[in-house]
Amino acid sequence: MGEAAAKQExxxxxxxxxxxxxxxxxxxxxxxxxxxxxxxxxxETGYEGLSARAVAERAGVNKGLVFYYWxxxxxxxxxxxxxxxAAHKASLAxxxxxxxxxxxxxxxxxxxxxxxxxxxxxYARIVQQQVSSxxxxxxxxxxxxxxxxxxxxxxxxxxxxxxxxxxxxxxxLSLSAVVINYFxxxxxxxxxxxGTDPFGEEALAERRAxxxxxxxxxxxxxxx
Amino acid sequence: MGEAAAKQExxxxxxxxxxxxxxxxxxxxxxxxxxxxxxxxxxETGYEGLSARAVAERAGVNKGLVFYYWxxxxxxxxxxxxxxxAAHKASLAxxxxxxxxxxxxxxxxxxxxxxxxxxxxxYARIVQQQVSSxxxxxxxxxxxxxxxxxxxxxxxxxxxxxxxxxxxxxxxLSLSAVVINYFxxxxxxxxxxxGTDPFGEEALAERRAxxxxxxxxxxxxxxx
DNA sequence: CATCGTTTTGACCACGAGGTCAAACTCGAA
DNA sequence: TTCGAGTTTGACCTCGTGGTCAAAACGATG
Numbered sequence: 096m097g098e099a100a101a102k103q104e105x106x107x108x109x110x111x112x113x114x115x116x117x118x119x120x121x122x123x124x125x126x127x128x129x130x131x132x133x134x135x136x137x138x139e140t141g142y143e144g145l146s147a148r149a150v151a152e153r154a155g156v157n158k159g160l161v162f163y164y165w166x167x168x169x170x171x172x173x174x175x176x177x178x179x180x181a182a183h184k185a186s187l188a189x190x191x192x193x194x195x196x197x198x199x200x201x202x203x204x205x206x207x208x209x210x211x212x213x214x215x216x217x218y219a220r221i222v223q224q225q226v227s228s229x230x231x232x233x234x235x236x237x238x239x240x241x242x243x244x245x246x247x248x249x250x251x252x253x254x255x256x257x258x259x260x261x262x263x264x265x266x267x268l269s270l271s272a273v274v275i276n277y278f279x280x281x282x283x284x285x286x287x288x289x290g291t292d293p294f295g296e297e298a299l300a301e302r303r304a305x306x307x308x309x310x311x312x313x314x315x316x317x318x319x
Numbered sequence: 320m321g322e323a324a325a326k327q328e329x330x331x332x333x334x335x336x337x338x339x340x341x342x343x344x345x346x347x348x349x350x351x352x353x354x355x356x357x358x359x360x361x362x363e364t365g366y367e368g369l370s371a372r373a374v375a376e377r378a379g380v381n382k383g384l385v386f387y388y389w390x391x392x393x394x395x396x397x398x399x400x401x402x403x404x405a406a407h408k409a410s411l412a413x414x415x416x417x418x419x420x421x422x423x424x425x426x427x428x429x430x431x432x433x434x435x436x437x438x439x440x441x442y443a444r445i446v447q448q449q450v451s452s453x454x455x456x457x458x459x460x461x462x463x464x465x466x467x468x469x470x471x472x473x474x475x476x477x478x479x480x481x482x483x484x485x486x487x488x489x490x491x492l493s494l495s496a497v498v499i500n501y502f503x504x505x506x507x508x509x510x511x512x513x514g515t516d517p518f519g520e521e522a523l524a525e526r527r528a529x530x531x532x533x534x535x536x537x538x539x540x541x542x543x
Numbered sequence: 544c545a546t547c548g549t550t551t552t553g554a555c556c557a558c559g560a561g562g563t564c565a566a567a568c569t570c571g572a573a
Numbered sequence: 574t575t576c577g578a579g580t581t582t583g584a585c586c587t588c589g590t591g592g593t594c595a596a597a598a599c600g601a602t603g
Contacts, residue, residue, distance in 0.1 A: 118579075125580085143452060147561060157582050162562065169561095223451035227444045227503045228367060237507045244512065260528035264513070268504060269497045269533060276496035279451045283461045288468065289488065304484035309493060309537070316536035342549075349550085371591060381552050386592060393591095550599070560589080568581070573574100 119164045126164040128154040133175045138217040142224050145172055169231055176232055179218065180239040186211050191246045200250060201310055205274070209303050212278050216294070219278035254317045266313065273309055277302050343388045350388040352378040357399045362441040366448050369396055393455050400456055403442065404463040410435050415470045424474060425534055429498070433527050436502050443502035478541045490537065497533060501526050
């Protein structure tokens with residue numbers, strides 16, 4: 096998808112439309128409005144709530160513009176997801192670059208991970224939806240997952256073997272599962288047997304403490 | 320839908336006078352064929368693949384029968400999910416009833432849990448779909464989750480406090496996350512950086528070893 | 544055979560999805 | 574003022590969805 100190529104179409108205005116392609120300007124306010132509307136909608140209602148109609152209406156814009164600017168709904172959503180993942184990766188990457196003992200660094204990563212989840216409450220749901228339903232954007236998820244896995248592996252290299260049940264990839268999967276599933280299950284948990292609101296401050300703090308405890312247990316066991 | 324339903328009620332009421340009930344016999348072979356077809360379809364293609372048309376076609380039966388026997392697609396799927404959960408709960412309940420030390424019992428539960436997952440490969444996907452997309456059957460999931468949580472809590476009662484970050488419910492959530500997420504992420508993992516087929520025998524055995532290691536680490540840490 | 548309740552069918556409906564398109568509009572440059 | 578590229582609109586298309594319904598087929602019972 097070369098967007099750079101599409102930029103310089105303007106020069107050949109009156110010449111001829113030989114390669115007569117469209118030149119929608121995605122920096123146009125309307126195009127951005129659509130993007131923002133899609134993002135908001137994604138956060139609020141999840142992937143299901145996304146439809147060309149809904150997004151256009153939300154943006155106060157004609158539905159046709161979705162296709163004029165973004166080609167298809169899939170492409171639009173891909174942009175939104177990309178934004179999301181980029182933000183996640185960025186915040187994680189920073190935490191990975193921290194200093195200190197392994198334990199300190201791991202805890203830092205967890206905190207940042209949890210912070211992101213708490214701030215972007217729809218994130219967990221969106222990722223899980225894509226993953227578990229084999230949505231059209233699994234490729235994106237895979238790429239993202241792959242990159243983050245790389246960071247984890249590097250960080251844990253000093254204590255985990257390269258293969259086998261204690262390989263870093265297993266811990267990455269397990270840890271992210273422990274983190275992410277709380278947020279996807281929270282709405283269900285809340286209405287009933289969890290007691291308090293799982294998204295309440297105390298509940299989140301308690302869960303955070305649990306996750307920290309969990310990795311401490313792992314690190315302690317790994318040191319043998 | 321509400322208006323349509325109302326219309327229908329009126330029509331029926333005036334036409335038949337009394338509480339016009341249907342008397343579809345759900346033990347009818349066709350009704351069962353529909354149920355089986357839905358189950359197969361659910362396992363193969365997940366919740367998305369389920370549609371009245373698809374199910375009927377699969378069962379070699381007219382689409383109208385779906386509504387004649389089951390009232391609505393939602394009700395049909397509910398039956399299927401109920402079956403699924405019942406099977407899961409049954410197998411788990413048996414394992415919970417085992418004897419031996421706490422550690423032995425926990426490992427037994429995990430093995431049974433993993434066995435079930437390996438046998439019913441669509442299970443993880445289905446549950447996660449329902450949970451993460453707030454599907455129409457979350458209620459079912461909640462009930463199921465609640466029951467299984469009860470078992471875990473009882474089992475862990477001797478080592479975990481009743482509240483706080485080390486409460487049994489946290490471990491339940493974390494453990495089931497570690498177990499279930501492998502199966503939802505496996506398809507993604509496979510195509511790329513996991514190396515071998517995540518559903519292959521060795522990979523599954525390796526993951527199983529990892530999960531066992533994980534809970535051993537937890538139990539060890541809890542014993543202080 | 545005739546009857547009557549149950550079962551089965553296929554045509555049909557409304558709706559919302561993604562997507563297309565020609566016509567209308569906008570607005571800067573010639 | 575005219576032109577034309579880029580933009581915007583609304584009508585329209587196809588498809589698949591859940592769901593309805595009248596009529597036909599079936600099956601036991603009188």
